[in-house]
Every structure is written in structure tokens, then in C-alpha cells.
Amino acid sequence: MELVARIALNAATYAIDKPYDYLVPPQLADRLVPGMRVIIPFGPGNRRTEGLVLALEEAAPAGVALKPVLTILDEEPVLDGQALKLALWMRERWFCTVYDAARAMLPAGLYYALQDRWKLADGVDRETAYEAAGKSEHARRVVEVVVSQADGADVATLRAAFGDKDPNPALRLLRDKGVLTLETSAARGVGDKTQQVAVLAIPPEEALAQVVPRRRSAPMRCAVVELLCALGEAAAKEICYFTGASMPTLRSLEKSGILTLEKREVYRRVAVEGVEPAVRPILNQEQQAAFAGLDALASAGKAAVALLYGVTGSGKTQVYLNLIYEALARGKSALVLVPEIGLTPQVMRLFAAHFGEQVAVLHSALRAGERYDEWKRIRSGKARVVVGTRSAVFAPLKDLGLIVLDEEQEASYKSENVPKYHAREVAKFRCVQQGALLVLASATPSIETMYQARQGIYRLFTLTRRYNQRELPPVDIVDMKEELRQGSGGDLSRPLLAALEEGAVRGEQSILLLNRRGASRMVTCGECGEAPDCPRCSIHLTYHSANGRLMCHYCGHSQPLPDACPHCGGAFNFIGAGTQKVEEELREALPGREILRMDADAVSATHSHETLLGRFEAENIPVLLGTQMVAKGLDFPNVTLVGVISADQSLYADDYRAGERTFALLTQVVGRAGRGEKGGRAIIQTFTPDNEVIRKAARQDYDGFYAQELALRELRGCPPFRDLFIITASGRLEGAVLRTCMRLRRTLEGWLALPAYREIHAKLLGPAPAAVARINERYRYRLTLACANTRPVREMVAALLRAAQTDKENKGVSVSADVNPLD
Numbered sequence: 001m002e003l004v005a006r007i008a009l010n011a012a013t014y015a016i017d018k019p020y021d022y023l024v025p026p027q028l029a030d031r032l033v034p035g036m037r038v039i040i041p042f043g044p045g046n047r048r049t050e051g052l053v054l055a056l057e058e059a060a061p062a063g064v065a066l067k068p069v070l071t072i073l074d075e076e077p078v079l080d081g082q083a084l085k086l087a088l089w090m091r092e093r094w095f096c097t098v099y100d101a102a103r104a105m106l107p108a109g110l111y112y113a114l115q116d117r118w119k120l121a122d123g124v125d126r127e128t129a130y131e132a133a134g135k136s137e138h139a140r141r142v143v144e145v146v147v148s149q150a151d152g153a154d155v156a157t158l159r160a161a162f163g164d165k166d167p168n169p170a171l172r173l174l175r176d177k178g179v180l181t182l183e184t185s186a187a188r189g190v191g192d193k194t195q196q197v198a199v200l201a202i203p204p205e206e207a208l209a210q211v212v213p214r215r216r217s218a219p220m221r222c223a224v225v226e227l228l229c230a231l232g233e234a235a236a237k238e239i240c241y242f243t244g245a246s247m248p249t250l251r252s253l254e255k256s257g258i259l260t261l262e263k264r265e266v267y268r269r270v271a272v273e274g275v276e277p278a279v280r281p282i283l284n285q286e287q288q289a290a291f292a293g294l295d296a297l298a299s300a301g302k303a304a305v306a307l308l309y310g311v312t313g314s315g316k317t318q319v320y321l322n323l324i325y326e327a328l329a330r331g332k333s334a335l336v337l338v339p340e341i342g343l344t345p346q347v348m349r350l351f352a353a354h355f356g357e358q359v360a361v362l363h364s365a366l367r368a369g370e371r372y373d374e375w376k377r378i379r380s381g382k383a384r385v386v387v388g389t390r391s392a393v394f395a396p397l398k399d400l401g402l403i404v405l406d407e408e409q410e411a412s413y414k415s416e417n418v419p420k421y422h423a424r425e426v427a428k429f430r431c432v433q434q435g436a437l438l439v440l441a442s443a444t445p446s447i448e449t450m451y452q453a454r455q456g457i458y459r460l461f462t463l464t465r466r467y468n469q470r471e472l473p474p475v476d477i478v479d480m481k482e483e484l485r486q487g488s489g490g491d492l493s494r495p496l497l498a499a500l501e502e503g504a505v506r507g508e509q510s511i512l513l514l515n516r517r518g519a520s521r522m523v524t525c526g527e528c529g530e531a532p533d534c535p536r537c538s539i540h541l542t543y544h545s546a547n548g549r550l551m552c553h554y555c556g557h558s559q560p561l562p563d564a565c566p567h568c569g570g571a572f573n574f575i576g577a578g579t580q581k582v583e584e585e586l587r588e589a590l591p592g593r594e595i596l597r598m599d600a601d602a603v604s605a606t607h608s609h610e611t612l613l614g615r616f617e618a619e620n621i622p623v624l625l626g627t628q629m630v631a632k633g634l635d636f637p638n639v640t641l642v643g644v645i646s647a648d649q650s651l652y653a654d655d656y657r658a659g660e661r662t663f664a665l666l667t668q669v670v671g672r673a674g675r676g677e678k679g680g681r682a683i684i685q686t687f688t689p690d691n692e693v694i695r696k697a698a699r700q701d702y703d704g705f706y707a708q709e710l711a712l713r714e715l716r717g718c719p720p721f722r723d724l725f726i727i728t729a730s731g732r733l734e735g736a737v738l739r740t741c742m743r744l745r746r747t748l749e750g751w752l753a754l755p756a757y758r759e760i761h762a763k764l765l766g767p768a769p770a771a772v773a774r775i776n777e778r779y780r781y782r783l784t785l786a787c788a789n790t791r792p793v794r795e796m797v798a799a800l801l802r803a804a805q806t807d808k809e810n811k812g813v814s815v816s817a818d819v820n821p822l823d
């Protein structure tokens with residue numbers, strides 16, 4: 001019998017991603033565990049590549065000799081058995097490789113970079129090497145480069161020394177003669193951080209007896225020992241700081257056997273400072289009822305999904321804080337996911353106040369070291385409550401009892417990069433694995449989620465009232481067409497301006513939402529109407545005031561704003577009410593009133609999100625104007641007016657979720673008003689006052705919106721009735737991309753006619769150009785397959801991708817798939 005490791009390859013493409021068998025040599029057998037990464041030879045040239053051990057099996061030697069595992073990279077497995085299963089499931093579900101999934105699950109600080117180095121073989125010296133190179137000029141050059149580098153030459157160095165010649169034939173020749181070997185080393189992105197801790201090695205009395213009599217001659221030794229006797233142990237750095245001693249003093253005390261210096265791991269953390277501990281919230285009757293029902297589910301130890309549907313300000317957060325307290329008391333851990341835009345300093349403080357050091361925070365803005373260290377705190381069990389954005393769904397918590405997805409309808413839960421997972425689905429899978437409860441919380445649940453709840457698949461808990469019986473604010477709709485007719489041409493209607501002024505006079509505050517992504521503006525020529533395009537994408541460039549440049553959001557291209565139109569020399573206009581333009585209009589209309597602008601520009605430049613919001617509250621600034629950042633989660637009691645400057649903007653995008661997004665955004669922002677004792681109101685400006693989505697949002701009529709939207713989805717064949725598999729082909733040559741798409745379409749048509757797939761009842765659409773037809777010089781066309789997301793369909797799509805990737809006719813075209821994309 002021999003020990004065989006089944007290994008997923010880092011370098012595998014989707015078409016060849018499967019477990020590969022390798023022999024585990026006896027000297028590695030007792031260390032290797034599934035979930036560890038290894039270095040293995042792969043392919044005809046036996047290139048060193050990184051692999052992940054999925055399983056180990058005893059097997060009778062097969063006919064062919066297996067290649068061996070060369071090196072183990074991890075001391076402990078980085079993924080446990082459940083995480084490995086999750087990776088395999090993600091592969092099946094989102095058409096990615098196992099390694100794509102594993103990379104999403106691990107902090108980048110754990111990634112290895114493999115480096116190949118050519119060295120002289122054991123026992124070979126320079127002379128022998130030159131001898132072996134003989135007269136070949138290339139071979140002599142190779143030897144020269146290799147011996148000039150202390151620990152061998154990497155490929156880049158060799159290439160550089162060869163100019164445009166290829167060093168590989170010479171390298172192979174010398175390797176075959178036994179002169180050179182290729183070694184692969186692995187370097188990790190981020191190392192563990194340690195600090196030295198001094199620990200008293202003998203009882204305090206003995207230690208003092210040794211140093212106190214010599215206080216005169218060695219005052220530092222004495223001071224250090226006295227401090228240590230008081231503390232037992234302390235970081236070496238701190239001892240030096242408090243006593244003025246230096247490291248040699250500590251080392252000499254170690255030599256005398258009085259103390260020992262130990263290396264301890266420390267965790268890099270972003271401290272949330274000045275947070276007073278909070279007490280567990282006491283719930284009102286309605287909250288208590290929801291909590292009791294949810295807690296019964298959580299304590300049953302069986303996997304379940306629940307929707308906590310509650311109007312804005314009803315206390316959903318208070319309910320799930322209580323659930324976390326209960327989970328911790330049962331010895332379980334808890335995970336709370338918030339949307340990208342929702343992880344505000346307010347939220348971080350809230351969790352720190354309740355759970356202190358037990359909280360770990362994971363989000364994309366952390367530095368690699370911080371992220372890696374939080375990951376370790378979670379894995380070691382030191383942190384048992386995790387708050388984070390999308391990728392935190394993979395946090396390596398043990399004994400998971402509860403996952404909460406706050407604002408579960410948010411688009412940022414769906415990854416737009418490979419692997420294109422949805423955090424809600426991953427959370428569901430983890431809850432099934434662990435027998436845990438998944439709570440989806442929202443005032444405006446996604447249509448899919450509410451549908452599942454109404455079908456009885458998810459349990460439904462409802463909070464109908466705002467906390468303290470506070471009324472939801474009344475909402476007025478202002479028809480901007482009418483405003484135009486009356487001769488007011490700006491972005492701000494007269495009723496809105498009047499309400500802003502009234503609020504300011506009373507010393508109250510207002511929030512204004514500009515419903516538009518980012519702070520960027522489009523630029524057009526006032527003479528010929530041309531708008532500068534990105535040279536690499538089929539999209540107009542937008543102007544960024546922070547750096548004064550035109551930029552492309554898709555490929556990152558940026559260029560200075562030309563003085564004049566390159567076509568006709570005309571002057572540029574800036575269109576679209578950017579926040580800055582509205583700010584100017586506001587300043588004119590409300591002279592002497594302070595206005596705080598919060599958008600990507602204002603936040604990134606000098607002030608953080610937190611300082612801006614802190615000022616808004618502390619200085620009682622009358623008006624806060626911003627993009628979507630101001631719509632969600634903010635809780636300021638003195639805000640009595642909310643205004644939406646342009647409700648229409650997000651409504652007429654051409655994807656099926658536009659209505660849902662707009663409804664949620666309007667409902668959310670209206671919910672920011674009247675949270676305190678004074679009550680409040682909201683004003684929505686629109687060019688389409690009869691639009692049902694806007695009208696229903698103004699009435700906060702989710703049920704009405706749901707009914708209307710569900711009927712529309714059924715008619716159009718969208719989720720939850722059908723899932724959309726989007727197969728995208730992209731490449732530099734438009735014709736080739738289109739031909740690939742046509743071939744894929746014919747293949748699919750053929751398959752769908754087979755008896756095995758007849759049950760699928762799919763609707764096949766396309767090829768059609770993607771919404772942005774060219775990105776980064778690559779054309780993109782897509783096919784849409786609308787049908788229920790079942791195993792046979794996924795198998796069919798997987799087979800299509802594999803066939804597409806291996807078909808020589810598709811050279812230069814890459815093909816990928818996504819399910820229910822949100823863009």
C-alpha cells in the first residue's frame with residue numbers, strides 16, 4: 001500500500017481542474033493533512049506548482065508510477081474539512097476552479113509566491129560547471145549568471161542577461177548534464193508578527209534577593225526585576241519603556257536565570273477607541289416575539305433560514321444583537337455580514353461596545369497584515385464574533401451558531417470577480433454544514449427572499465412598528481416637470497428649498513440624497529456634442545475633480561482634461577448634477593447655512609467617513625448632501641427632513657433589478673428622517689411622479705411593491721421564477737468572439753434537445769453584446785440561458801465551458817459563466 005494525496009492545482013484552468021493523484025513520500029507521511037498546501041511537479045516539464053491537498057488515501061500501487069509531493073508549505077491545514085467541501089461546492093455552483101474558491105477563502109497574506117531558482121547541483125563547483133558548458137557561449141553565460149548569484153539565479157535575472165535570446169535550451173542542456181538544478185522556493189506575502197515577552201523564571205522572592213543587594217551597582221537590573229515581580233510577565237518593549245532599561249540588560253538577566261524571553265505572536269489590529277461597554281438591549285414586545293422565535297430556531301441545532309423583515313428603525317439590529325448574546329452563551333460563534341457601504345464606524349463601535357475583544361472585523365480596506373491577523377484571531381478561537389463585508393462569509397469560525405446578513409438585498413453581497421459567488425448562498429451552505437441559523441434582515445427584502453419566505457421555505461418574522469411607536473415620516477412627491485414649467489430650472493425644487501430653510505431655522509438637520517453613483521460627471525463638448533471616450537472601452541470617460549482628470553471606471557485609464565474639444569476646439573460642458581454642482585446651488589439658495597458634502601471625493605481626500613459624520617452630529621450642521629453613502633444605516637435623532645434630488649436616476653437601467661434597487665434606496669433614505677422625538681418628513685423629486693415604484697416607496701408600501709414586481713418577474717422569466725445563466729465570450733477580435741458565441745449557441749441548442757436535458761425547459765437568448773460591449777480592448781458578447789438552477793443545468797453549463805476552453809477554434813476568446821449577475 002502507498003499513501004496517495006488527491007490535490008487541486010493552483011495553476012489549473014477550469015477545463016482541467018480536477019483532483020490529481022500524487023505519491024506522499026514516507027518522510028512527509030506523518031505531517032501531511034488535507035487542507036495543507038504543497039509543492040508538486042506538474043506537466044511534461046515537471047514545473048513546480050502549488051497544490052492544495054483535498055484528501056489522503058491508502059491505495060495499492062497503480063500500474064503507473066505517481067509523481068511525489070515535494071514540499072509541504074503549511075504547518076497546519078489552512079482549510080478544514082468543511083471549508084474544503086465548501087470549495088468543491090463553489091466550484092460546482094459558480095463555475096470556478098477549486099483554487100479560485102480557496103483563494104477567496106484565505107486572507108491574501110497567506111498566499112505563497114513560488115519562485116524558481118537555478119543553482120549548481122550538489123557537489124558541482126564553478127570549474128566543473130564551466131567545463132561542462134564547454135564552448136557553447138550560451139551555456140557559459142548561464143553558468144556565469146548562476147555562480148554570480150549567492151542563492152542561485154531566478155528566471156528573470158537569466159532572461160535579462162540574455163537580452164532577446166532564450167536561455168532555456170542552455171539551461172536544459174546543463175540540467176541534463178547534472179550541472180544545474182532547479183529549485184522552487186515559496187515566499188509568503190505576510191509574515192507572522194511576534195514580540196518578545198519577559199517572564200519571571202524563578203519565584204519573586206528569590207529574584208529580588210539576587211538583585212536588590214546590588215541596586216547600587218546595577219540599578220537597571222533591579223528596576224526590571226521589581227517591575228516583573230509586580231506584573232509576572234510583560235512585553236520586553238514595555239519593560240524597557242517603563243524602566244529605561246535596554247535589551248542587553250534583559251538578556252543578561254536571562255543568562256542569570258532570573259527571567260526568560262519568549263517569542264509570542266501578536267495580532268495587528270485596528271483599534272476601535274474610546275468605546276464604552278454597552279449592556280444587552282432590552283427588547284419591546286414585538287422585538288421580543290421575533291427574538292424568541294428566532295432564538296428557538298437557533299438553539300434547535302438544525303440548519304434554518306429566517307427572514308427578519310422590519311421597517312426602518314424597528315430595531316432589527318437590537319434583535320440580532322440579542323441573538324448573538326445567546327449564541328455566545330451556548331458556546332457558539334456568530335458572523336454578521338453588512339453591505340460594503342454599511343460597515344460604518346457607527347456599526348463597528350456598536351459591536352465593540354457589546355462584545356469587546358471578542359469581535360474581529362474583516363473588510364476590504366484592511367491592510368494585508370491586519371486582515372491576516374484578524375483571520376488568525378478568528379481561527380484560534382480568540383475572536384468569536386465576526387463583523388465584515390462580503391468575503392467575511394468565509395471567516396474560519398468554529399462552532400458557528402448564527403449568521404446574520406444585514407440588508408440582505410444589497411448588490412455588494414454578490415462578487416463580480418471570480419469566484420462570482422453570492423454571500424447569501426455561501427452563508428446558507430455554511431449554516432447547513434454547521435446546523436446553524438441564517439437570519440436575513442431587511443426593511444426591503446429582495447424579491448427572491450420574500451418569495452421564499454411566503455412559500456414557507458424561510459421562516460418569516462416581522463417588525464411592523466418603529467421603536468417607541470415613532471411614526472414613519474410622511475412623504476411628498478415633487479413633480480420636476482411641473483417645476484420646469486414654472487420656470488425653476490435647477491436641481492432643487494421650491495418645496496424642497498423651503499423645507500430645508502424651515503428646518504435650518506428650527507435648528508434641525510436635513511439629509512439630501514443625490515441618487516447617482518460616485519461624484520463623477522460626464523463631460524461633453526458644447527459645440528459638437530462629442531463626449532471623450534475611453535480608448536480601450538466602449539464607454540464615456542468621467543471627470544474627477546479630485547485629480548482634475550478624465551477617468552474610465554472599467555479599465556482605470558485616465559488622462560488630463562483637454563483644454564478644448566479635440567474634434568472642434570469647442571469648450572466642454574459638465575453635465576449631470578454632480579454633488580459639487582448641487583452644493584453650489586444649495587449655497588446660493590440658502591445663504592449663510594453650512595452644508596456638508598459627503599461623496600467619494602470628500603471622503604477620500606482629507607476627511608474620513610467618520611469625521612464627516614461626527615462633525616454633522618456634533619456641530620449640528622443643517623444640511624448633509626451626499627451619494628448613496630448617506631442613505632443607509634445612519635441614525636441621527638435631529639434629522640427631521642430627508643430629500644431625494646433625483647429619484648429617477650437608478651430606475652431606468654436596463655436590468656431586471658432596477659425597480660428593486662430604487663425601491664430599497666428610497667425606502668432606506670426616507671427611513672433616516674424622524675428617528676428622534678421631533679418626527680420628520682421626506683420629499684422625493686422626480687420627473688416621473690406617476691411611476692409605481694416611486695409612489696409605493698413614498699408610501700413605504702413594500703407589500704404592494706412586492707406584488708407588482710413579482711408579477712413582472714414571472715412575466716419576464718426572471719428570478720425567482722427562472723435563474724439566469726450568463727455565458728460571456730470575450731476577446732480582442734469582435735468577429736472571433738461572435739463566432740464563438742454562435743457555436744456555443746448551436747451546441748446548447750443541440751444539448752437542450754437531448755432526452756437527458758429535456759426537462760430543463762430553458763429559454764436561450766443571444767448572442768447579444770454585453771451592456772458595456774468593449775472593456776480594456778476586449779469585446780464581450782453573451783448568451784443567456786433562463787431556467788431553474790438545477791444540477792443538470794449546472795452540469796450542462798460546466799460541460800459547455802470545458803468544451804469551449806479546449807476547442808482550438810476558440811483561440812484568443814475566453815468563455816466564462818455567471819449566475820444571476822447583479823450588474
Ligand SMILES: Nc1ncnc2c1ncn2[C@@H]1O[C@H](COP(=O)(O)OP(=O)(O)OP(=O)(O)O)[C@@H](O)[C@H]1O
Binds near residue numbers: 287671
Ligand atoms: N429595544 C430597544 N431598546 C433601546 N433602543 C432601541 C431598541 N430598539 C430600537 N432602539 C433604537 O431605535 C433605533 C433604531 O433601531 P435599529 O437601528 O436596531 O433599527 P433597524 O431596524 O436595524 O434600523 P434600520 O433598518 O433603519 O437600520 C436605534 O437608535 C436603536 O438604538
Ligand SMILES: [Zn+2]
Binds near residue numbers: 529
Ligand atoms: Zn467639439
Ligand SMILES: [Zn+2]
Binds near residue numbers: 534536537553
Ligand atoms: Zn476604459
